[in-house]
Structures are given as C-alpha cells and as structure tokens.
Amino acid sequence: MDDWLKDSTEVEASWVTVDLAIFTIRSAQLMVLLIERGVEPFLGRPALPGGYVQKNETLREGALRELREEAGIDGNKLHLEQLGAYGDPRRDPRGRVVTIAYLALGPDLPAPVGGTDARRAYWAPVSQLEGKQAALAFDHPAILAEALEQVRSKLEYTAVATAFCGELFTLSELRAVYEVIWGQQLDPSNFRRKVLNTTGFVKPTGDQRFPPTGRPAALYRRGDAWLLNPPLLRGAGHTV
Structure with a gap:
C-alpha cells in the first residue's frame, strides 16, 4: 500500500x-x-x-x-x-x-x-x-x-430463472434450473401447469427441439412479465 x-x-x-x-x-x-x-x-x-x-x-x-x-x-x-x-x-x-x-x-x-x-x-x-x-x-x-x-x-417471485437458460429453452430445462438451485425434485406435470398458468412467464415459439431419442419438446422464450403472479413457491416436500 x-x-x-x-x-x-x-x-x-x-x-x-x-x-x-x-x-x-x-x-x-x-x-x-x-x-x-x-x-x-x-x-x-x-x-x-x-x-x-x-x-x-x-x-x-x-x-x-x-x-x-x-x-x-x-x-x-x-x-x-x-x-x-x-x-x-x-x-x-x-x-x-x-x-x-x-x-x-x-x-x-x-x-x-x-x-x-x-x-x-x-x-x-x-x-x-x-x-x-x-x-x-x-x-x-x-x-x-x-x-x-x-x-x-x-x-419464487420473478422470472429470473430464465437468466440461467439460453434464448430458447424447454420447460424441462427451466425445471432443471429450479431443481438445481432449490435442491429438490419437482413434479414435471405440476411444474408445467404452474409455469403455463403464470401470466407472462414464458412465451411459446411454435418450434420444437428434437432429441436423439424420445419425443420432441416445445421451445419457449422468456415472456414479458418479471414478477410472477401467482408465484412458484418452494414447498416443504419434493414437488411443486
């Protein structure tokens, strides 16, 4: 110094x-x-x-x-x-x-x-x-x-999870962000329902991603909303 x-x-x-x-x-x-x-x-x-x-x-x-x-x-x-x-x-x-x-x-x-x-x-x-x-x-x-x-x-309350995704992402990729950061497994069906019922959270692109095996997955991008209503709250158990 x-x-x-x-x-x-x-x-x-x-x-x-x-x-x-x-x-x-x-x-x-x-x-x-x-x-x-x-x-x-x-x-x-x-x-x-x-x-x-x-x-x-x-x-x-x-x-x-x-x-x-x-x-x-x-x-x-x-x-x-x-x-x-x-x-x-x-x-x-x-x-x-x-x-x-x-x-x-x-x-x-x-x-x-x-x-x-x-x-x-x-x-x-x-x-x-x-x-x-x-x-x-x-x-x-x-x-x-x-x-x-x-x-x-x-x-829980914002769309910040999309900052961990690329410009285009699947709901499975978005769910993986929550699972990694929260340290708990989330029920895929419940997560999908809550995300799609949260106004402005994600926006469908109309395109799909085709994996080497399995079914194609719909692609989304971040929506217009920042605050989530309703929020996706952390639960005490292992499902959303």
Missing part, C-alpha cells in the same frame, strides 16, 4: 470496492465464480472477483470492469443487479473499505480467464462452499450466502 494511504488522520479515509457473486449452471450443478488472490491480503486464498472502484466510474461500471479484468467475462450479457453494501470496519485488514456487492447470473458461462491481481479464475460448485465459513477471503462467505438466498427467493 502507498505511504500516503497509511497516513493517520483525524478522520480515517474510506474506500469503495465492488464484489461480484456470479452464478451459472454447469454439468447440472450451481457454480459460483471464484478467483485465487495473487496479492496480499489473503494471498492464495479464494475470493469473489472484485476490486476498487476507480475515480471516474460508476459502481456498475466498476463491477463490469472487474469482471472483465479478473475473469475475462462480459458482464453486459449477464443478468446483473446490486445485492447490497457491506461496511464492517474489520472486513478488510488494509483499512476501512466499503464494498458494494453485485449478483450476476448467466446460462452455462464459459471457463473464465484470470487477470490483474487474480492468479486464476475458476467455477466452484456452491454445494462445496456452503457452511465453510473460513473458505473465502474477507467477508465473502457472508456475501455468497446472502447472494445464494437472494437467487433462491427470486426464483
């Missing part, structure tokens, strides 16, 4: 960073993007991608830049929304750093490429990180936990 940052003043200076919880589904698993830190603090530890916001950029611009620099991913193609602010004075050993966390979602995102202060970037199964509070640097375990619950909740 530069000497001028170490100067003690009557009012301690604060800095702003952005961190990103980026989720995709690969090989039927919910994955989160991590980087291996190439600098102190927490050298060699896994962390969410992120960094300092530059003087002349907005928070969103900083998030998009960090995503591009640290992982080689174009965030403009993702569903990107602000998750919240984290300002515990002890969250960063370098000083008072407030971070704005972003949630990003995309369909089967490619293998990332590490850069800048990241030794490498990689997809990690969320199931291997839940409950391991010391696994990630800074307060990133808390950010990851809140981001994950945000995604699970948003699946």
Whole structure:
C-alpha cells in the first residue's frame, strides 16, 4: 500500500470496492465464480472477483470492469443487479473499505480467464462452499450466502430463472434450473401447469427441439412479465 494511504488522520479515509457473486449452471450443478488472490491480503486464498472502484466510474461500471479484468467475462450479457453494501470496519485488514456487492447470473458461462491481481479464475460448485465459513477471503462467505438466498427467493417471485437458460429453452430445462438451485425434485406435470398458468412467464415459439431419442419438446422464450403472479413457491416436500 502507498505511504500516503497509511497516513493517520483525524478522520480515517474510506474506500469503495465492488464484489461480484456470479452464478451459472454447469454439468447440472450451481457454480459460483471464484478467483485465487495473487496479492496480499489473503494471498492464495479464494475470493469473489472484485476490486476498487476507480475515480471516474460508476459502481456498475466498476463491477463490469472487474469482471472483465479478473475473469475475462462480459458482464453486459449477464443478468446483473446490486445485492447490497457491506461496511464492517474489520472486513478488510488494509483499512476501512466499503464494498458494494453485485449478483450476476448467466446460462452455462464459459471457463473464465484470470487477470490483474487474480492468479486464476475458476467455477466452484456452491454445494462445496456452503457452511465453510473460513473458505473465502474477507467477508465473502457472508456475501455468497446472502447472494445464494437472494437467487433462491427470486426464483419464487420473478422470472429470473430464465437468466440461467439460453434464448430458447424447454420447460424441462427451466425445471432443471429450479431443481438445481432449490435442491429438490419437482413434479414435471405440476411444474408445467404452474409455469403455463403464470401470466407472462414464458412465451411459446411454435418450434420444437428434437432429441436423439424420445419425443420432441416445445421451445419457449422468456415472456414479458418479471414478477410472477401467482408465484412458484418452494414447498416443504419434493414437488411443486
């Protein structure tokens, strides 16, 4: 850290960073993007991608830049929304750093490429990180936990599940998104009925996908509605 940052003043200076919880589904698993830190603090530890916001950029611009620099991913193609602010004075050993966390979602995102202060970037199964509070640097375990619950909740009330699908998808592919993220099996008939009875959730294209074996499946695209009415609520059992 530069000497001028170490100067003690009557009012301690604060800095702003952005961190990103980026989720995709690969090989039927919910994955989160991590980087291996190439600098102190927490050298060699896994962390969410992120960094300092530059003087002349907005928070969103900083998030998009960090995503591009640290992982080689174009965030403009993702569903990107602000998750919240984290300002515990002890969250960063370098000083008072407030971070704005972003949630990003995309369909089967490619293998990332590490850069800048990241030794490498990689997809990690969320199931291997839940409950391991010391696994990630800074307060990133808390950010990851809140981001994950945000995604699970948003699946109930919004059309965000379609962000994990391509432009065209089958109802079976959409159901798989819910099953992977909620961690429960859903009854195909009940799921189909509820999706098609939710106004504006999906829009039929009139086309079909022909698998190597089995019956062809109708193709849909995301509809015009964002809020789902009625919502698709998580149940206590294993069916919708």
